[in-house]
Amino acid sequence: MPFLHPALERAAAALEPLRGAGARLGAPNPVAALRQIDCSPQAIRESARKLSSGRDVLVTARLQFERGAHRAERRWGGEPAALFRGRADELDAHYRQAAEAAARTAAVGLDLADLLDRLAVQTAEQVTAIGATARAAAEAVLAGDRSTDVVYPVTAACASIARAVATGVSTIVETIPVLEPFGTPVIPG
Numbered sequence: 001m002p003f004l005h006p007a008l009e010r011a012a013a014a015l016e017p018l019r020g021a022g023a024r025l026g027a028p029n030p031v032a033a034l035r036q037i038d039c040s041p042q043a044i045r046e047s048a049r050k051l052s053s054g055r056d057v058l059v060t061a062r063l064q065f066e067r068g069a070h071r072a073e074r075r076w077g078g079e080p081a082a083l084f085r086g087r088a089d090e091l092d093a094h095y096r097q098a099a100e101a102a103a104r105t106a107a108v109g110l111d112l113a114d115l116l117d118r119l120a121v122q123t124a125e126q127v128t129a130i131g132a133t134a135r136a137a138a139e140a141v142l143a144g145d146r147s148t149d150v151v152y153p154v155t156a157a158c159a160s161i162a163r164a165v166a167t168g169v170s171t172i173v174e175t176i177p178v179l180e181p182f183g184t185p186v187i188p189g
Contacts, residue, residue, distance in 0.1 A: 048109030
């Protein structure tokens with residue numbers, strides 16, 4: 001199964017000899033570890049852009065509603081106009097809250113996409129470098145060598161990659177509190 005992030009896809013391809021050698025030695029699978037951090041920042045960016053477009057629609061609808069409300073209010077006058085104005089103001093507040101929430105959510109989405117993209121690229125570079133240090137040992141293990149001189153670098157590299165990915169995952173987990181407010185509806189039901 002291909003990776004969502006191109007940098008992780010390239011890293012996985014570079015780690016294939018290490019993965020094969022590690023599998024023969026019972027070491028952690030470096031490619032499987034990378035799957036824990038796989039993401040699609042582009043899909044998140046696209047969702048944020050759509051949300052931003054939705055915000056623009058809300059703002060336009062709010063302005064059109066406000067113009068229509070003012071026109072109706074001027075024609076009616078008296079108590080009906082006052083009642084209508086009160087309800088119109090409530091609806092206007094909901095429009096405004098929804099538009100503001102959409103803008104905030106889109107901004108957080110873009111920030112999250114940037115964070116995930118940077119994290120994927122940095123992790124891919126880091127694990128590729130770790131894998132490169134053990135490439136000759138991995139090829140020797142794949143050729144049948146089981147000497148300590150080749151076994152240790154392979155198992156150590158696999159373990160280092162697993163730790164590097166775990167560090168990236170913990171960075172993602174640290175962002176969860178930033179996202180929690182977005183689980184609350186803006187407009188009460």
